[in-house]
Amino acid sequence: MEALTRECLGCRRCELAATRTHVVVGRGNPLARLMLIGEGPGQHEDETGLPFVGRAGQLLDQILASVGLDPEQDIYICNVVKCRPPGNRKPTPEETAHCRPWLQRQIELVNPAVVLLAGSTAMTGVLGIKTGITKMRGQWIEQEGRAYMPVFHPSFLLRNASRQKGQPKWLTWEDFKTVRARLDTLETSAQSSETLH
Ligand code: URA
Ligand code: URA
Numbered sequence: 205m206e207a208l209t210r211e212c213l214g215c216r217r218c219e220l221a222a223t224r225t226h227v228v229v230g231r232g233n234p235l236a237r238l239m240l241i242g243e244g245p246g247q248h249e250d251e252t253g254l255p256f257v258g259r260a261g262q263l264l265d266q267i268l269a270s271v272g273l274d275p276e277q278d279i280y281i282c283n284v285v286k287c288r289p290p291g292n293r294k295p296t297p298e299e300t301a302h303c304r305p306w307l308q309r310q311i312e313l314v315n316p317a318v319v320l321l322a323g324s325t326a327m328t329g330v331l332g333i334k335t336g337i338t339k340m341r342g343q344w345i346e347q348e349g350r351a352y353m354p355v356f357h358p359s360f361l362l363r364n365a366s367r368q369k370g371q372p373k374w375l376t377w378e379d380f381k382t383v384r385a386r387l388d389t390l391e392t393s394a395q396s397s398e399t400l401h
Contacts, residue, residue, distance in 0.1 A: 205234040205313050208306070212286060217302040220287035220295075226253035230282035230310060232275060238387060239316035240264070241307070242283045243325040243357065244295050250288035255281050260358040264322075267358070267376065271384040278387075280314045282307065284329040300329045311350075317390055318383060319350055323357030342379045344386075351386065355379050 209229045215221060228245040231254045240256075248258035256264050265275045273279060285295040285303045295303075307330070311319070321327045324337040331347070333340060337354055345352040356372050356379075364372045 205230075205310075208309050208313065212306050215286065215306070218287075218299045220285065220289060220299055223290050224287040225250045227286050228253055228255050228283060228288070229286055229306075230280055231255055231257075232280040233277050234280050234314050236278055236280045236314065237317045237390060238273070238279045238320070238383070239311065239314050239318070240279055240281045240320040240322055241326045241330055242281070242322045243329075244283045244285040245288040246292050247288070249283075255283050256358070259362055263358040263361060267380055270377065271380045273380075273384065273387075280310075280316065282310055284326050294325055295329075304329075317350060318386060319352045320383065321352060321354045323360065324354075326357075327354040342375065342382065353379065353383060 212229050213227045215227060224245075226245075226249075228249045242256060242260075245255060246258050246260070248261075249255055255261070264281075268275050268279060275281075284307060285299050286306055287303075289295050289299070319330075321330055327333050327337055327340060331345060331352060333345075333354070337356065340354040341356055343353065345354075356376050361373050361376060367373050
């Protein structure tokens with residue numbers, strides 16, 4: 205991961221290199237079993253070089269903490285594109301394609317059991333799914349030995365702040381509880397196979 209980070213910091217494969225302040229590679233634990241992939245850096249991320257550190261990131265950390273997941277220890281967080289698209293526009297398919305090898309190597313290095321795809325850009329960018337996020341969120345998609353789950357993007361939750369049952373925020377908490385339960389199951393089976401061996 206250190207080598208990848210070093211290489212990625214010098215990337216000039218697309219025009220986002222010209223307007224970025226920092227390349228935003230990732231944060232958290234590269235050995236975690238859980239990974240979250242967002243869309244791309246915003247202003248705070250571009251300024252600091254770390255993903256999800258603005259308001260959306262604070263909400264994400266809060267959601268993780270509420271299900272007992274430590275944002276430093278229990279997850280590795282990154283984005284589909286590593287450089288900020290000017291004005292926070294969505295990354296283009298070309299930018300996403302140029303950045304894909306970096307993301308692919310991150311997935312392989314972290315080798316997570318569970319991958320959260322935050323928002324439709326990540327869902328489409330990573331799995332090619334074009335069905336709406338509202339339909340897909342909360343569902344497990346098993347692929348190449350990993351369990352992927354699309355979830356609402358934290359920025360979307362900031363714009364839809366109601367906690368009422370059935371609303372996006374409530375649904376997202378349900379999704380993260382489901383994720384936590386799956387991670388707990390992995391933990392238990394890892395322990396019982398250690399006992400067996
Ligand atoms: N939104 C994202 O998709 N990623 C970030 O890193 C910050 C905000
Ligand atoms: N649209 C998105 O792109 N993401 C969400 O999380 C919700 C709506």
